[in-house]
């Protein structure tokens with residue numbers, strides 16, 4: 001008998017989670033801690049253009065919005081973007097623009113960014129090298145990349161039946177970033193997600209990798 005193929009967490013999966021996303025206090029706290037880590041890694045300025053890739057409902061961009069210029073918030077889930085658009089409207093935010101975009105499938109935007117950040121999305125993107133190259137191509141010279149994601153784990157975070165990367169080994173991800181053209185690679189531990197597993201409570205650390213494209 002063939003084993004059941006692993007499930008991909010596609011846009012329909014995230015559409016179904018979008019309305020309840022912000023009710024999870026762990027997601028809220030994780031975003032605040034990642035925002036703090038981005039502030040430590042990057043001297044933020046009001047004239048910086050930014051891309052939040054895999055933005056979900058915008059939990060990471062909301063705490064950063066008053067320290068940045070125009071922010072493009074991209075996600076492949078229409079449901080997430082609908083919730084985000086409502087929040088932008090409710091709060092009268094002027095510098096955040098949602099866009100439906102999967103950079104591995106769609107043409108990249110024409111604009112370039114001073115900062116790209118992405119939270120808990122890289123493990124959902126099948127081709128890590130390709131997305132790193134695309135991020136590099138979307139940055140202005142000297143631009144900053146900040147990736148928050150899981151440290152390498154045994155697959156128990158999502159379950160072995162789910163087709164995602166099982167976190168990332170820091171040194172290896174750093175080497176992949178260098179191969180994509182990045183320099184000044186640095187890592188911070190920013191958060192730990194506690195989950196109840198059959199074997200008891202498990203902690204899953206979350207890192208922030210920061211990197212830069214070469215100055216002109």
Ligand SMILES: C[S@@+](CC[C@H](N)C(=O)[O-])C[C@H]1O[C@@H](n2cnc3c(N)ncnc32)[C@H](O)[C@@H]1O
Nearest residue numbers: 014054055056059075076077102119120121124
């Ligand atoms: C775990 S959620 C994180 C959401 C948000 N960054 C946060 O920290 O609350 C992952 C997000 O990545 C989006 N995503 C997954 N694959 C994507 C892709 N290839 N392109 C764009 N967004 C993607 C999902 O729709 C989802 O909103």
